[in-house]
Amino acid sequence: MTRLLAHAITRRATGGPEAGIRGRPLEQIAAGELGLWATIWDGEPTLSRDDAFAHHDLVAVLCDAGPCLPVRFGTWLADAEAARRSLEAEQDRYVAAVDRLADRREIAVTLLWQDAPRTEGRGHAVAPSGRAFLERRRAANAVTDERRKAGEAFAARLAADLAVDQADVRHESCPSAEVALSMSLLAGRDEADALKARATVAAGAINGVRAVVSGPWPPYSFTEELGNGRG
């Protein structure tokens, strides 16, 4: 059975590579002003970790060629007609988003707690009493609240230090026990490296966390109004 694995939406005039994931054919399915880039996929729709990064490489090439919207990895369409109908149904919103993101790139800032709590195992040698369980849960919640506030403070500090527009920032505090902050910053392609350098300095100055600054990447985190549901 043949399916399409979607990668990105661009203006229909935008060029792109000839091959998709695993060397399979890549096609641009046009509808109105837009084109959806997809790998033509014969056989079982199972994907690997390497496929995820191959998708990223492909999206990056497409974004270098012109304004583009990255599509979430693992998005399948039955055929070109289904792709066309999906593009046509949201044409105005997609066009506006392509124009808004234009040639912009994403810089990722992740702060890891230097004293992250060790995650407990699933089982206990001796089952805790009800009271002990409740006390443990209350203490864990208090730590979580405190850490979440700290994560929010880190986000506010970074946004202020970097003087970025609020519309160009997305963040999530404490997405996991070890991560204090996951932040995404939007910058023009030509300014992205400079923003990354400034973010590295600003994040590195925050005490109690290890900072990892990554990118520039396609603007994965700035498509939430188009259904990614996060930000």
Add this chain to the structure above:
Amino acid sequence: MTGPLAALPDEELSVLDLADRLLNRGVVITGEATISVAGVDLIYLGLNVILAATESIAQLEARKK
């Protein structure tokens, strides 16, 4: 730092960060599209699944012994 991410170099953490974005963000096409990553090996795929991944690694190592 005491968690499983502590031992990873910055480069690997960046890869995990990218994987999170590939799996959780980007345009969700409405209409006739479906999202499925069935078959993807989740080991070290992203920061948010690292705990599950670490368990998987521990289980694999336990099985080898």
